Amino acid sequence: MRILLTGKEGQVGFELRRALALLGEVHAIDVADCDLGNEAAIxxxxxxxxPDVIVNPAAYTAVDKAESEPALAANINAHAPGILALEAERLGAMLVHFSTDYVFDGKKNGAYNETDTPNPKSVYGVTKLAGEHAVQRLCTRHVILRTSWVVGAHGNNFAKTMLRLAAERDELNVVSDQCGTPTSAALLADLTAHLVRQASQPTRMETGRFPYGLYHATASGSTNWHAYASYVIERARAAGQPVRVAPDAIKPIATEAYPTPARRPANSQLDTTKLRETFGLHLPSWQAGVDHILDQLF
Incomplete structure (x- = not known):
């Protein structure tokens, strides 16, 4: 099996190199190998x-910067997935594409499922939704995995930022009115490898024998940014890591007190029932994934 993997240096792409290596010959690329803003190059x-399989975690993920670079964000998040989908369709290849909770406005009470109507409120969310639509329209054998709050031992993320700030400052202000599920990049990589393996079985190679489509994929449970930061910092304190900020000096604040160029969904919870029931999966808690990453960092 030949597998094309984009975004090899990203959080998910880094873990996918490991997980997909067991399935076949992985050709992993990043921007230095192919500019996803260049249609001809793709x-x-x-x-x-x-390739037999294309796995596309690559994206323009600078959420705030996208507000001032909408054309670039659209090229990478919307147009490039469409080109990959067209080429996958011509080859009869499977395409696994990653999307985001930002396709929703965050106003729902409870977790979003796959049938809820998207309503993105940021350039990032709009372009990622356009990428979803392109993949659905142009590639028959597609799996789209919407996820949220990705965290990994490799690359930059919220947990690493909190660890750095906790070692530098006596007080932290962290938003407490946005909820979601921290999701390990390693979990997403292992899940992707499982789905690719299932799809490649001879009895399921035909389109009608494998449940292609859109799925929500996160760890289980939910939290908010303030509780998440407190959890990470206390784990660091218990492990003897340098922590200056006291537990009662991690202050919860409202979103309005921390304005950003891009609007964030207040509710990023994604219902994973469809994924779990379709593939018979158990998804571990977000704490288990974060603990595994912190064990690697400490």
Whole structure:
């Protein structure tokens, strides 16, 4: 099996290199290998490799910067997935594409499921939703995995930022009115490998024998940014890591007190029932994933 993996240096892409290596020959690329803003370059790459599976975690993820660079965000998040989908369809290949909780406005009470109507409120969310639509329209054998609050031992993320600030400051202010599920990049990589393995079984190779489509994929449970930060910092304190901020000096604040160029969904909870029931999966708690990452960092 030949697998094309984009975004190899990202949090999820880094873990996917490990998880997919057991399934076949992985051709992992990043921007230095192929500019996903260049349609001709994408086509040349796919047509030259002729992969059986394309896995696309690559994205323009600078959420606030996207507000001032909408064309660039659209090229990478919307147009590039469409080109990958077209080329996958021509080859009869499977395409696994990653999306985000930002396609929702965050106003729902309770977790979002796959049938809820998206209503993105940021350029990032709008472009990621456009990428979803392109993949659905242009590639028959697609799996779209919407996820949220990705965290990994490799790359930059909220947990690492909190650890750094906790070692530098006596007090932290952290938003407490946005909820979601921290999701390990390793979990997403292992889940992707499982789905690719299932789809490649001879009895399921035909389109009608594998449940392609859109799925929500996160760890189980939910929290808010303030509680998440407190959990990470206390784990660091217990492990003897340098922590200056006291537990009662991690202050909860409202979103309005921390304005950003892009609007964040207040509710990022994603219902994973469809994924779990379709594939018979158990998804571990977000704490288990974060603990595994922190054990690697400490």
């Amino acid at each position: 086509r040349r790459m796919v047509q030259g490799l002729r």
